[in-house]
Amino acid sequence: MQSDVHLLFTLALLAGAVALDTTSAFQVMISQPLVAGTLAGVVAGDPGLGLAIGAALQLVWIAVVPVGGAPFPDAAVGSVTGVGLAVLLSRHGVSEGAALFCGMLLSFGAAAIGQRCVSGLRRLNETLAARALSTAEKGDARGVSAAVRWALGARFVSAFAISLPLMAAGLAALTRIPALHLPGSAAIPLWTAPVGAAAIAVSSRGPRERWLMGAGFAAGMVLVVAL
Amino acid sequence: MGFCFVMLPILKRKKLDSSGRRDFLKRHLDFFNTNPILASYVLGATASAELACDPGGEPPGPSVPDLKRGLAAPLAMLGDTLFWGALRPLAGLTGVLVAMEGRLWAPLGLLVVYNVPGIYTRIRGLTAASVRGPSSVREFSRPWFGWAVSGARGVSAFMVGLIVALAVGRPGPVEPWGLVVAGLVFLLSIRAMRLRIPATAVGALAAAAGLAVMLISRGGTGLA
Numbered sequence: 001m002q003s004d005v006h007l008l009f010t011l012a013l014l015a016g017a018v019a020l021d022t023t024s025a026f027q028v029m030i031s032q033p034l035v036a037g038t039l040a041g042v043v044a045g046d047p048g049l050g051l052a053i054g055a056a057l058q059l060v061w062i063a064v065v066p067v068g069g070a071p072f073p074d075a076a077v078g079s080v081t082g083v084g085l086a087v088l089l090s091r092h093g094v095s096e097g098a099a100l101f102c103g104m105l106l107s108f109g110a111a112a113i114g115q116r117c118v119s120g121l122r123r124l125n126e127t128l129a130a131r132a133l134s135t136a137e138k139g140d141a142r143g144v145s146a147a148v149r150w151a152l153g154a155r156f157v158s159a160f161a162i163s164l165p166l167m168a169a170g171l172a173a174l175t176r177i178p179a180l181h182l183p184g185s186a187a188i189p190l191w192t193a194p195v196g197a198a199a200i201a202v203s204s205r206g207p208r209e210r211w212l213m214g215a216g217f218a219a220g221m222v223l224v225v226a227l
Numbered sequence: 228m229g230f231c232f233v234m235l236p237i238l239k240r241k242k243l244d245s246s247g248r249r250d251f252l253k254r255h256l257d258f259f260n261t262n263p264i265l266a267s268y269v270l271g272a273t274a275s276a277e278l279a280c281d282p283g284g285e286p287p288g289p290s291v292p293d294l295k296r297g298l299a300a301p302l303a304m305l306g307d308t309l310f311w312g313a314l315r316p317l318a319g320l321t322g323v324l325v326a327m328e329g330r331l332w333a334p335l336g337l338l339v340v341y342n343v344p345g346i347y348t349r350i351r352g353l354t355a356a357s358v359r360g361p362s363s364v365r366e367f368s369r370p371w372f373g374w375a376v377s378g379a380r381g382v383s384a385f386m387v388g389l390i391v392a393l394a395v396g397r398p399g400p401v402e403p404w405g406l407v408v409a410g411l412v413f414l415l416s417i418r419a420m421r422l423r424i425p426a427t428a429v430g431a432l433a434a435a436a437g438l439a440v441m442l443i444s445r446g447g448t449g450l451a
Contacts, residue, residue, distance in 0.1 A: 027263045029315075029341050034322045035334040047331050055326035055333070058319045059390070060430030065311040069260075073427045101438035108431035115427075129228045129256065136252035139245040141235055144252065148232045184441045187405075189327065189394035191437035194409045195430050196323075197387045198416030200316065209384040216385035220392020224401060 004088060004171070007044060011084040012164035014043055018076040019114075019159035023066050024152055031076035033057035033107075040083035049090065050083045053103050056188045057082070059196030061111075063203045069122075074114020074159070081163045082107025085170045092175045097186030104188070106170050110162055117158045125151050230270075230295075231255035237274050251277070254291055261299040262306020267349045268364050269298045271356030289361075298361055305367050310348075313379035314341055320386040327393055412436075 002010070018039065021031035029035060034054040041050015057079050066072040086103025090096055128147040135143025174180060197213060204210055234255045243251060261269060276291050289297065322337030355363040391413070395405045412433055419429045 023263075028345070029318065029338055032319060032322075032334075032337060034319065034326060034337050038331065038334045048329070051326050051329075051331060051333060055323045056434075057430075058323050058337075059387075060426055060433075062316050062319050062387070064426055065307070065315065067307050067311060073425070097441050098438065101434055101441065104434040105431060105438070108427050108434070111427055125228065132228060132231070133253065133256050136231075136256055137249060139248035139252070141238060141248065141252060144228065144231050144235065144256070147228055151228065179442055182445060184445050186437065186441055187394070188434075188437065189390070190405055190408060191412060191433045192430060193387070193391045193394040194413035195416045195426065195433050196320075197391050198413050198420060198429075199426055200384055200387045201413075201417055202420045203312075204384065205380065209380055212381050212384040213388040216388025216390075217392045218388075219385075220389040221396060221401070223389075224392060224396030 002045070004091075007088065008084070008164055008167055008171075010043055011040055011080055011167065012160045014040055015077050015080040015163035016156035016160040018080060019074065020152060020155055022074070022076050024155045033061060033075050033079040036076045037079040037083045040080040041087065044084060044087035046087045046090070049086050049096075049100070049103075052100060052188060053083050053086055053107065054079055056100075056104060056192040057107055059189070059192045060199075062196045063199035071115050071119060073108075073111035074118060074162075075111055077114040077159045077162050078107040078109075078111030081110035081166050084163070084167045085174075088167065088171045089174055089180070092171070094175060094180045095182060095184045097184040098180040100186040100188055102170070102174055102180065104192075106166060110166050113162050113166075114159065117162060121151075121154055121158060124154055228256065230259045230266075233270060234274065234277070237277050241277065241280075257292060257295075259295060259299060261303040262310060264310050264345050264348050265302040265306035265352060265364075267352030268302055268356040269295055271353040271358075272298060272360050272363070275357040275360060294361065298364065302364060305364075305372070309372065309376055309379075310341075310345065313376045313383070314344060316383045317379045317386075320383050320390065323390060324386060324393075327390065327397075 018031045018036045021027060021029070030039070034051075034057075037054020037057060038047060038050045041047040041054070044050065057075065061073065061075050064072055064075065082103040082105075084103075085106045086099040089099040089102060094102070128150055132143040132147040201210055201213060204213075231252060234251075238248065238251050241247070241251070259269075273291060273295055276294055318337045318341035321340045322333045325336045326333035352363070355366075391409055395401060395409045416429050416433070419432075420426065
């Protein structure tokens with residue numbers, strides 16, 4: 001088993017890597033909470049925990065999209081950070097249920113901090129673009145390549161810098177709370193699925209989608225009762 | 228900046244003098260924003276226009292900046308509607324539904340549902356637009372676009388209802404208190420989101436409530 005410090009660094013590097021997929025590069029959805037969270041769980045040695053938290057976060061953020069210049073929660077960083085904390089807490093005797101909820105809460109905090117950092121990174125990108133333009137005035141394309149590399153590097157470093165201290169601080173603080181060590185299971189989907197449903201309902205385009213949601217719920221209840 | 232970076236191979240092919248290179252770089256360092264999947268149409272059309280430029284630097288059709296501006300906004304609207312607003316939630320909910328069965332390959336479900344059409348569209352955009360130019364985007368005006376968006380959104384709405392039911396009813400028999408909690412969280416979340424409270428804050432409150440119930444009940448009520 002990896003030591004805590006080794007695991008913290010590895011997860012922070014993962015946070016940096018998946019953060020690039022959000023808007024900076026690729027955008028093949030490995031930054032989505034379900035994917036990033038499960039990856040973090042695999043890296044940390046508990047894929048089931050990563051899957052559970054990733055799925056819960058995916059539901060909460062189901063309707064969030066990084067459109068245009070609108071601010072968005074940094075779901076990739078949040079997911080990796082929360083799963084990392086949850087796995088570390090469970091290694092230190094915190095009950096699975098408490099670890100799941102605490103991991104989720106840290107995910108939201110990390111995502112909110114990441115959202116603020118994205119605003120700062122956009123201002124940095126404006127500066128980098130201005131520098132690229134000044135070298136372009138001389139017909140030199142190398143400034144553009146350099147600016148893109150700096151922008152990607154800044155994104156990676158900011159995600160790393162958010163994730164690592166939050167996981168470390170969360171681990172240090174929460175393992176000291178005795179109540180979290182007492183047994184308790186967590187029906188997380190019961191608390192997050194309705195949030196996702198609400199997000200879909202609020203963003204729906206008309207009664208048809210709301211009726212379909214109701215039909216899905218009814219079908220699900222029939223399945224649950226029958227099986 | 229990213230658009231200019233992607234256009235650098237075209238710059239190499241054009242073999243321009245210093246002032247030509249300067250003009251090329253400045254054209255493509257202008258502000259540009261569109262949907263990332265459908266940006267391939269703009270890239271294809273722009274690359275084709277740049278390579279067709281006469282020695283004076285003028286393309287046969289609209290100027291390159293006009294071409295980019297003319298395509299960026301409509302493609303942003305189309306792409307955001309289809310990929311961000313319809314396909315992405317569908318992919319996410321597909322993954323969550325599989326995850327609720329405990330399958331570790333659930334993330335693959337999300338990636339496949341989104342990326343198969345996404346990568347196909349990116350490649351198609353680049354190839355079609357580099358041959359047919361801006362007219363290649365007319366394929367989005369056909370009926371399939373509306374059906375795809377409507378269908379994906381409808382399926383997503385159905386799936387999220389199904390997920391809520393599964394969350395309430397599993398693993399054991401349906402508990403009345405589970406229905407009450409789910410209903411309350413749903414209604415309060417709708418109210419909060421209509422008051423423009425971000426989903427992050429709503430989710431955090433829901434998670435905090437779940438933790439509080441768990442700590443108080445120690446798993447006795449089955450609510451946590």
